[in-house]
Amino acid sequence: MLGLGKKDTLLLLLVTALTLCAPFLLNPFPVNGGLAQFNAGYPDLMQRFVIFGIFAIGFNILFGLTGYLSFGHAAFLGAGSYAAVWMFKLLSMNVLPAILLSVVIAGIFALMIGYISLRRSGIYFSILTLAFAQMSFALAYSVLTPITNGETGLQVTLSDPRILGVTANADGSIPVTHLFGIEMRATEVLRMGAWEFQFSAGYYLCAVMMLLAFYLAIRIFRSPFGMMLRAVKSNQQRLYYTGVNARPYTLAAFVISGMYAGLAGGLLAAMDPLAGAERMQWTASGEVVLMTILGGAGTLIGPVLGAGVIKYFENIFSKLNENVLHGWFAFLPDGIEDVLVAVIYPFVGKGWHLTLGLMFMAVVIFLPGGLVEGGQRITRLFRRGRSPEAQRRRTPAE
Amino acid sequence: MEAIILQTLNGLDKGSAYALIALGLTLIFGTLGVVNFAHGALFMIGAFCAVTLQRILSASFVTLDETRTDFLGNPMKVETPYVEAWFGPELGGSIIEWSVPLAILFSIPIMAAIGIAMERGLIKHFYKRPHADQILVTFGLAIVLQEIVKHFYGANPIPTPAPDALTGSYDFGVLLGFDPNVIIYPYWRLVYFAFAALVIGAVFAFLQFTTFGMVVRAGMADRETVGLLGINIDRRFTIMFALAACVAGLAGVMYAPINSPNYHMGMDFLVLSFVVVVVGGMGSLPGAVLAGFLLGILESFASMTQVIALIPGINQIVIYVVAIIVLLTRPRGLMGRKGVMED
Numbered sequence: 259m260l261g262l263g264k265k266d267t268l269l270l271l272l273v274t275a276l277t278l279c280a281p282f283l284l285n286p287f288p289v290n291g292g293l294a295q296f297n298a299g300y301p302d303l304m305q306r307f308v309i310f311g312i313f314a315i316g317f318n319i320l321f322g323l324t325g326y327l328s329f330g331h332a333a334f335l336g337a338g339s340y341a342a343v344w345m346f347k348l349l350s351m352n353v354l355p356a357i358l359l360s361v362v363i364a365g366i367f368a369l370m371i372g373y374i375s376l377r378r379s380g381i382y383f384s385i386l387t388l389a390f391a392q393m394s395f396a397l398a399y400s401v402l403t404p405i406t407n408g409e410t411g412l413q414v415t416l417s418d419p420r421i422l423g424v425t426a427n428a429d430g431s432i433p434v435t436h437l438f439g440i441e442m443r444a445t446e447v448l449r450m451g452a453w454e455f456q457f458s459a460g461y462y463l464c465a466v467m468m469l470l471a472f473y474l475a476i477r478i479f480r481s482p483f484g485m486m487l488r489a490v491k492s493n494q495q496r497l498y499y500t501g502v503n504a505r506p507y508t509l510a511a512f513v514i515s516g517m518y519a520g521l522a523g524g525l526l527a528a529m530d531p532l533a534g535a536e537r538m539q540w541t542a543s544g545e546v547v548l549m550t551i552l553g554g555a556g557t558l559i560g561p562v563l564g565a566g567v568i569k570y571f572e573n574i575f576s577k578l579n580e581n582v583l584h585g586w587f588a589f590l591p592d593g594i595e596d597v598l599v600a601v602i603y604p605f606v607g608k609g610w611h612l613t614l615g616l617m618f619m620a621v622v623i624f625l626p627g628g629l630v631e632g633g634q635r636i637t638r639l640f641r642r643g644r645s646p647e648a649q650r651r652r653t654p655a656e
Numbered sequence: 657m658e659a660i661i662l663q664t665l666n667g668l669d670k671g672s673a674y675a676l677i678a679l680g681l682t683l684i685f686g687t688l689g690v691v692n693f694a695h696g697a698l699f700m701i702g703a704f705c706a707v708t709l710q711r712i713l714s715a716s717f718v719t720l721d722e723t724r725t726d727f728l729g730n731p732m733k734v735e736t737p738y739v740e741a742w743f744g745p746e747l748g749g750s751i752i753e754w755s756v757p758l759a760i761l762f763s764i765p766i767m768a769a770i771g772i773a774m775e776r777g778l779i780k781h782f783y784k785r786p787h788a789d790q791i792l793v794t795f796g797l798a799i800v801l802q803e804i805v806k807h808f809y810g811a812n813p814i815p816t817p818a819p820d821a822l823t824g825s826y827d828f829g830v831l832l833g834f835d836p837n838v839i840i841y842p843y844w845r846l847v848y849f850a851f852a853a854l855v856i857g858a859v860f861a862f863l864q865f866t867t868f869g870m871v872v873r874a875g876m877a878d879r880e881t882v883g884l885l886g887i888n889i890d891r892r893f894t895i896m897f898a899l900a901a902c903v904a905g906l907a908g909v910m911y912a913p914i915n916s917p918n919y920h921m922g923m924d925f926l927v928l929s930f931v932v933v934v935v936g937g938m939g940s941l942p943g944a945v946l947a948g949f950l951l952g953i954l955e956s957f958a959s960m961t962q963v964i965a966l967i968p969g970i971n972q973i974v975i976y977v978v979a980i981i982v983l984l985t986r987p988r989g990l991m992g993r994k995g996v997m998e999d
Contacts, residue, residue: 327788389976401969615799622793
């Protein structure tokens with residue numbers, strides 16, 4: 259179907275089903291129950307899941323396929339956000355032109371940075387991209403203030419022209435982002451007994467975009483172009499000796515992944531018309547690296563998985579505080595309860611970064627293939643002994 | 657002329673910090689071939705060694721002074737640091753005051769222990785893995801170290817003053833025949849520069865004039881041959897890692913009075929230090945030091961008002977621009993050796 263193999267079609271259908279049913283799947287706990295804080299099915303967080311999923315899918319096209327580790331991808335996300343907000347300010351609050359422009363701007367930006375950075379490989383490439391991203395960040399904060407509005411961040415205001423839209427609503431409020439009239443913040447709430455499910459227009463727009471991005475990524479992975487990128491990763495020297503210039507391929511991969519980042523930035527701005535320079539900071543670039551590695555670099559589903567896990571931790575685990583923990587362990591004797599809470603507390607709430615760091619280190623050390631490899635190992639454990647054929651196939655031909 | 661001297665001086669202290677961190681990075685890279693993203697965290701831990709020692713020294717007990725009363729009419733509570741009780745107020749007071757310089761002694765064993773633990777416990781297993789993996793695992797380690805420090809010391813910067821005797825400024829202009837108050841420079845920054853020069857000199861002397869250093873240099877040049885000669889080069893490289901950690905830690909200890917330590921100060925310095933290493937040439941120790949000072953001074957020149965008026969925003973990006981130009985025109989950096997990291 260759609261030019262995909264049987265396995266890929268299955269994967270795409272699975273991801274489609276999961277994203278479309280996400281409002282149900284992410285809200286498994288009753289609203290008033292004690293576990294309600296683990297519900298992730300509210301629009302804001304769901305949007306983040308898919309938007310950062312797009313960002314990570316794009317990053318994976320560069321890092322997973324070619325092995326070039328960019329530490330400056332957040333610059334493209336930031337550029338996309340700025341472009342989208344400017345579209346909202348000048349043209350109209352319709353998200354479509356904004357998203358298109360953010361992809362184009364990020365693509366051009368990636369072309370410029372990639373053209374220079376890709377002259378070097380390995381650690382030099384990482385540092386060049388890092389330098390460019392930090393430079394963009396510093397410029398956005400200082401000299402480019404007329405474009406980026408400096409520290410305050412770029413916002414839509416009541417005095418913007420908006421040629422095709424309205425400057426202000428009839429009641430004097432700032433118009434909201436919409437897609438041909440469907441407001442992005444519109445949310446339907448469905449109550450079923452003790453459960454509550456939220457369906458937001460913004461989420462579904464992002465979800466459709468992610469599915470498109472995911473489909474495109476599968477096609478790239480399976481195309482001759484994707485094979486070429488893998489060849490760059492496994493042995494660039496050999497490619498040169500066979501008379502292939504790898505640069506155009508890596509540059510194309512860099513630009514594509516930059517455009518993915520731009521799309522993510524545009525969507526972020528479409529959901530909430532704000533853009534700040536901190537989106538370009540290198541810690542933001544580090545985050546997408548974490549997502550991709552955690553999920554599994556070079557795999558299709560890995561980056562999405564990693565983005566989901568990290569965003570879930572960031573929003574849900576960071577809310578746990580000492581009282582919640584005491585509530586959980588209340589059934590234990592007092593002494594044990596206090597000890598348990600004291601042990602667990604540094605890892606949740608404000609300290610969730612610690613858990614993230616430890617988890618990331620564990621993945622890099624023990625599971626270089628990320629969560630996906632973990633899953634594969636577990637399934638293999640169950641299948642062991644049944645098919646010696648599969649066992650033999652595991653050793654790749656070098 | 658005054659402006660040039662002043663900016664050069666201003667650049668020295670930042671340049672010293674860059675040079676020290678970059679020196680440590682290069683030591684690790686040159687010996688073990690590992691790109692250490694956790695080096696900034698080591699710098700940060702050094703600064704927190706100074707904070708810790710200051711806290712330990714000012715640990716105090718409370719006594720009730722019956723002769724005086726506080727505003728509620730209760731007997732006044734007087735806090736006396738233990739150190740003052742043991743050594744008398746004179747000596748005890750100055751010990752507390754000089755806690756930052758004293759932290760140098762305190763931090764060396766700690767940093768060495770952390771360095772050895774890091775190398776033996778983690779980095780050792782990553783020699784054969786690709787550079788990307790090394791970057792990633794040390795990046796993760798940096799996050800973990802940062803969060804541990806944040807857990808114990810909180811997220812706010814902790815002011816760590818220098819001794820009173822060194823808090824003033826020195827009027828350099830008078831010395832060189834300019835008008836007074838034209839070129840003034842804080843004492844502590846002078847101390848920092850002198851300290852950095854001393855540490856750098858010591859590291860170079862150690863590598864150049866001792867047998868141990870000679871073996872290490874031989875190992876940097878050709879690890880395999882040194883190993884074949886029956887020398888346990890791994891153990892020596894572990895010690896070099898500990899040395900690099902100490903250098904970063906010392907840079908952090910002495911930097912505490914200049915910039916109140918907070919948990920992410922390491923990351924801020926790390927990015928710049930990597931740029932410094934690349935500009936200086938990966939694996940070249942003199943290159944790292946030279947580039948550190950050069951970039952520090954360049955940065956301070958770029959923040960002169962006249963320069964900013966000419967090219968707005970240049971002070972923010974000058975280091976990166978220089979790095980990009982150097983990488984594209986001289987890929988090996990200013991003093992890079994052939995064959996290092998050229999894949």
